[in-house]
Amino acid sequence: MIIRSARLILVTDCTILLCSVVTSLVGARALGPAGRGDLLVITLWPLVIALLAELGLPNAHRYWMAKEPERVSRLFSNAVIYTLVAGAAGIGVAVLIVPHLVAERSPSVMLLMRIYMINIPAVIFLDLMRGLLEGTRRFGWAGAARLIFFGVQALGFAGLWLAGHLTVANAAFTMIVSQTSSMLLALIAVKHQLKPRWQPCWTEFKNSMHYGLRDYAGGVADFTTLRLDQMMLGGMASSAAIGLYVVAVRLSEVTTFVAGALADALMPEVAGSRAQDQAETLLGRTLRLTLYANLLILIPLWLAAPLILRVLFGNSFVPATGAFRWLLVAAVVWSASAIVISGLQGFGYPGLSTIARFLSAAVTAPALLILIPRMGIQGAAIASLIGYSVMLVAAVVGLVQRRQLGFWRYLRPQRHDIPIARLRALATLRWASARGIES
Numbered sequence: 001m002i003i004r005s006a007r008l009i010l011v012t013d014c015t016i017l018l019c020s021v022v023t024s025l026v027g028a029r030a031l032g033p034a035g036r037g038d039l040l041v042i043t044l045w046p047l048v049i050a051l052l053a054e055l056g057l058p059n060a061h062r063y064w065m066a067k068e069p070e071r072v073s074r075l076f077s078n079a080v081i082y083t084l085v086a087g088a089a090g091i092g093v094a095v096l097i098v099p100h101l102v103a104e105r106s107p108s109v110m111l112l113m114r115i116y117m118i119n120i121p122a123v124i125f126l127d128l129m130r131g132l133l134e135g136t137r138r139f140g141w142a143g144a145a146r147l148i149f150f151g152v153q154a155l156g157f158a159g160l161w162l163a164g165h166l167t168v169a170n171a172a173f174t175m176i177v178s179q180t181s182s183m184l185l186a187l188i189a190v191k192h193q194l195k196p197r198w199q200p201c202w203t204e205f206k207n208s209m210h211y212g213l214r215d216y217a218g219g220v221a222d223f224t225t226l227r228l229d230q231m232m233l234g235g236m237a238s239s240a241a242i243g244l245y246v247v248a249v250r251l252s253e254v255t256t257f258v259a260g261a262l263a264d265a266l267m268p269e270v271a272g273s274r275a276q277d278q279a280e281t282l283l284g285r286t287l288r289l290t291l292y293a294n295l296l297i298l299i300p301l302w303l304a305a306p307l308i309l310r311v312l313f314g315n316s317f318v319p320a321t322g323a324f325r326w327l328l329v330a331a332v333v334w335s336a337s338a339i340v341i342s343g344l345q346g347f348g349y350p351g352l353s354t355i356a357r358f359l360s361a362a363v364t365a366p367a368l369l370i371l372i373p374r375m376g377i378q379g380a381a382i383a384s385l386i387g388y389s390v391m392l393v394a395a396v397v398g399l400v401q402r403r404q405l406g407f408w409r410y411l412r413p414q415r416h417d418i419p420i421a422r423l424r425a426l427a428t429l430r431w432a433s434a435r436g437i438e439s
Helices: 002-054 057-067 069-100 107-135 139-162 168-193 202-236 239-272 276-303 305-313 315-346 350-403 415-421 424-433
Strands: none
Touching: 002 069, 002 107, 002 139, 002 168, 002 202, 002 239, 002 305, 002 315, 057 069, 057 107, 057 202, 057 239, 057 315, 069 107, 069 202, 107 139, 107 168, 107 239, 139 168, 202 239, 202 350, 239 276, 239 305, 239 315, 239 350, 276 305, 276 315, 305 315, 315 350
16 A cells, blocks of 8 residues: 555656756746745745644644544644634734845845745645645645646746746746645645535644644754755855755755655554554565665766756856755655654654654754855755754664664565565656756
8 A cells, every 4th residue: 555655646746846847947047046046035934934833733634534534524624724823823923023034135035025925824724635635545636736836836937938037026926826726726635535524623623733743843843954954044145055055955855755755655554554563564664665765876866966967957056066965865864764754653653753853953953053154055965964864863763662673673674675676667766856856
C-alpha cells in the first residue's frame, strides 16, 4: 500500500516538477537574481504566518482521519471556523510585524508584500483540507490540489513572459490566483470524496489541539530549519544574493521529492497498522530505500553543479555553485530525517518528533548568525546541513529508545529490501526530477 501511495505522490511531484521548470526558468531569466530575491521576500512570510497560525492541526487531522475516518464531519466543520478566525488574525499580525523583519526594500516591494498577506487564510485552509484527504489516503486528490497551484503559476508566468509583462508585481498576483485555485480544489475534493456534514464540535477541536500542539513546536522548528536561512538572508543580504540562494535551494529540494512522497505515504500507513512488527519493518525499509536513492545521485549532481546552473539559468547564477553543493548534501540528510519523523508521528510520538526538530532549529539559528556574515550564502547552506544533521540524530535516537530496537535494525541493508527496490520506475522518476527545480 505504501509503495502505491508513494508512487502516486511521486508522479504528482514529478508533474509539479515540469510546471516548476517553466516557472523557475522563466522567472529567473526574466527577473534576474535581484528580482527573484524580491519575489521571495514578498511570498515567503505568508507561509511562515500560516504555519504559526495552524497550531499543528493539519497533522492532527491527518492522524485522526487515518485512525478514525468517521470524525470527518466534525473535523471539516471545525476547519472552516478555524480558518476564518486564524486567517483574519494572521493577516492583521503580519501586516503590522513583517515589514519590520525584512531589510530595506523599495516601496513597491513593501506594498506587494502587504497585499500578498491575503494568501494566509488560503494556505491554512488548504493545509487543513489536505490533512483530511491524506489521512484517508486520497493522495490523488491531495496531489491535484497541490498540482493546480504550480500549473496555474506556470501558465501565468509563461503567458506573461511571452507577452513581455512578467514583472515582480505580476508574478506575485499570479501566485495569489494560484493559491486560491489550489484551496478551492481541495475544498471540492473533500466535499466530493468525504461528504462531510456541518457538525462543529468543541470536544473534537480540543482533541485535535491535544495532538496538534504536541507536534506544533516540532512543525515550527522544522519549518524554521528549512526556511530560517532565507528569512535571515531577507533581513541581512541584498536581493541579488537572496536570488542566487533561492535558486540553489530550489534545485537541491528537487532531490527530496522521493523522500517527501514516501514520508507523506508512511505516516497514515504506520498509524493505521494493527501489527506493530509490520509497521517497524515498513519504516526500516522505507528509510533504507530513501538513503539508497539519494546517495546514488549525489555525486553526479555535485560534479555537474556549475554546468547545471549555467545551462538552466545563465552565467549570472553560477556564483550559487558552492551553496548548491552544500545544499545537495543537506538534502540527503533531510530526506532521511523526514522518514524517521514521519515514523515517529505514525507511532503516536509527536512529542519526540518535536524534540528532534526543535533541537535542529536551536542549532541552525546560531549557526546562521555566525556563518552568514563570514561566508554569505555558502555559510547559510552549511548551517542548514548542520541543523538537518542534528534533527536526524535526535529523531533516530528517540525512535530507537522508544521502540526498544537496535540502531542497525533500521539502517543495516537486508535482503528483503529488494522487493521494494525493484520498483525501478521510482528510480527513473527520481533521476528525472534531479534535472529540474521547484518554484
